[in-house]
Amino acid sequence: MKIGIIGTGNIAAYLLEQLKDANVLNGEITALLGRNIEVGERLASRYNVDFHTDIREFLSAPLDMVVEAATIEAAALYMKDVVASKKNMMISSVGVFQDVHLLNEMTALAKLNGVQITLPSGAIGGLDLLKSANAVNGLKNVQITTRKSPASLGLPYEQKEELLFEGSALQAIQKFPRNVNVALLLALAGIGAEKTKVRVIVDPAIKRNTHTIEADGDFGEMQLHIANNPMPANPKTSYLAALSILEALRDDASGVRIGN
Numbered sequence: 001m002k003i004g005i006i007g008t009g010n011i012a013a014y015l016l017e018q019l020k021d022a023n024v025l026n027g028e029i030t031a032l033l034g035r036n037i038e039v040g041e042r043l044a045s046r047y048n049v050d051f052h053t054d055i056r057e058f059l060s061a062p063l064d065m066v067v068e069a070a071t072i073e074a075a076a077l078y079m080k081d082v083v084a085s086k087k088n089m090m091i092s093s094v095g096v097f098q099d100v101h102l103l104n105e106m107t108a109l110a111k112l113n114g115v116q117i118t119l120p121s122g123a124i125g126g127l128d129l130l131k132s133a134n135a136v137n138g139l140k141n142v143q144i145t146t147r148k149s150p151a152s153l154g155l156p157y158e159q160k161e162e163l164l165f166e167g168s169a170l171q172a173i174q175k176f177p178r179n180v181n182v183a184l185l186l187a188l189a190g191i192g193a194e195k196t197k198v199r200v201i202v203d204p205a206i207k208r209n210t211h212t213i214e215a216d217g218d219f220g221e222m223q224l225h226i227a228n229n230p231m232p233a234n235p236k237t238s239y240l241a242a243l244s245i246l247e248a249l250r251d252d253a254s255g256v257r258i259g260n
């Protein structure tokens with residue numbers, strides 16, 4: 001499998017470093033798309049991949065899979081071209097699907113072009129459970145409480161503990177586009193972005209990015225607490241988010257699917 005990455009930041013660099021060892025995955029990163037030429041060329045020469053700033057040149061490479069690891073804006077800008085060029089795609093900036101019409105449009109485009117769009121589990125878990133719980137529309141309530149340090153939320157160091165936000169996943173992703181992609185994932189796996197409830201707390205005493213997910217419905221109830229180590233290169237992003245892409249790439253290459 002030949003993999004292209006959109007983005008030249010934290011997750012992109014992590015994937016390049018991991019996949020330089022041919023034993024990690026039955027696949028290799030061959031191309032990068034970015035807008036930061038200095039960083040892009042540095043990564044390209046270090047990991048022996050092609051660097052492009054032009055989407056058409058990037059997509060003319062023989063890629064089987066494109067991993068978006070950039071921003072919601074970049075995902076919105078490029079995903080139609082990727083899928084229309086018959087390449088499978090993995091999207092990290094899941095917040096791009098706050099517009100449900102866009103999700104429907106992309107679903108249709110993927111089917112038309114015979115490719116798969118994957119939204120990896122990212123920095124959380126429990127999506128399998130929510131999907132099963134809602135198999136016959138029996139999921140009633142889903143809530144996520146995200147607690148992060150000021151550094152992870154991009155706030156001043158001296159910020160006191162505070163409930164910064166309480167509302168729907170739809171409102172949350174608009175306010176915190178770099179921090180609550182996970183809320184959109186939950187919404188898409190469950191009861192939608194308007195009904196999924198989100199709380200965001202800044203906590204100067206906390207070192208980890210924590211997400212507490214609560215759900216109930218006809219299946220019963222669940223609580224899942226995840227205390228994620230932040231990535232050193234970007235503390236907004238949890239290490240688990242990068243690991244989930246690696247694992248999703250591995251799953252894509254295997255013949256057996258575990259879960260759901």
Ligand SMILES: NC(=O)C1=CN([C@@H]2O[C@H](COP(=O)(O)OP(=O)(O)OC[C@H]3O[C@@H](n4cnc5c(N)ncnc54)[C@H](OP(=O)(O)O)[C@@H]3O)[C@@H](O)[C@H]2O)C=CC1
Pocket residue numbers: 006007008009010011012033034035036039069070071072073074077092093094120121122123124177178179181182185233234236237238241
């Ligand atoms: N689904 C999930 O659970 C999670 C999702 N995420 C999301 O994953 C994404 C990647 O995370 P991470 O790597 O840590 O973020 P970083 O900020 O470290 O990297 C993002 C990179 O994208 C680049 N970029 C921005 N705009 C464009 C563009 N138009 N074209 C190409 N490259 C662009 C930026 O480069 P520059 O600005 O130098 O041009 C930057 O280096 C983010 O959207 C993040 O919010 C993160 C954690 C969990």
Ligand SMILES: O=C([O-])CC(=O)C(=O)O
Pocket residue numbers: 122123177178179180181182183209228236237238239241
């Ligand atoms: O990495 C995390 O803990 C969550 C995150 O940033 C996001 O969902 O955007």
